Amino acid sequence: MAGFAGLGRRLVQMIPIIIGITIVSFVLIRIVPGDPATLILGNHYTPEAAAAINTNLGLNRGILYQYWVFVKSALSGSFGHSYSIGDSVGHLIWQGLGRTLFLIVMAGIFTAALAIPVGLYAGLHRGRIFDQTTRVLLLVGYALPGFLLGVLLILVFGVKIPILPINGFGDGFLGHIQHLILPSITLAVPFSAVLVRSLRASVIEAMTADYVTTALLKGIPWHRVVSRHILRNAGMSVVVVFGVNLAFLVGGTVVIENVFSVPGIGSLLVSSVSTRDYPVVQGLTLVFAVFVLLVNLLTDMVHVAIDPRLAVA
Known part of the structure; x- marks a missing residue:
């Protein structure tokens, strides 16, 4: 209750x-x-x-x-x-919302697939070559503007090595995935840099905790200590960082959708601002705001589920 x-x-x-x-x-x-x-x-x-x-x-x-x-x-x-455009704003938003959500979900999957193993390994091997190299590469990825990274990916994988589509949304589920690989990677790189730093710091802090020392003294295998104690406790703070930055990721879609010509609500917002289409801009602003608020709410709920002590606060 x-x-x-x-x-x-x-x-x-x-x-x-x-x-x-x-x-x-x-x-x-x-x-x-x-x-x-x-x-x-x-x-x-x-x-x-x-x-x-x-x-x-x-x-x-x-x-x-x-x-x-x-x-x-x-x-x-x-x-x-x-x-x-000559259409209902609600219909336009509904059309583009699914494409934008598809892009956000793919970017989130790419981010988790990259950040969790890299952040965990870097934290467990603090100060080693992998850790130092990862920190430099991710710092560059974070500092690189999203639109510039997107253009570089287009030049490499769309022009020099034309193996991926560089614009549009594609047809069918597999077509959507194929067309959104490059924009998803563009969104995931700076997002991953933040998560890797957060997870690395949390893993390093968890490794010095008393419960880890106690578990090792009891003879619990190292891989079980990592999965049950270090990763579980380090993941609490990462969940919050992931949720907060996922909300900011929504804003990033506005730029990236225009770079890759993805017909989502981000590109719709830019075109509507340029034409001063009041109803569309106001409707999209409200949708973006509600989405960010819901993501933050869901993040808090997941955080409480992981750590029930927060429910008392």
């Missing part, structure tokens, strides 16, 4: 945060210079069409009325209508 009460409390706490995010996104998109109707219509601009857009968006009304139009459309799930 205490767990359900804590979950309910966290969900209630998310409400004012979401409201604040809607206000910030609503204000920021409106202070960008330029007339939305002009940018949306482009060469098809006419005073009548511009007046219709301004009326539908409520731009000829007060700011509070415009915000109410946005909130009402968000509560209905439609998020309004995109004038630059």
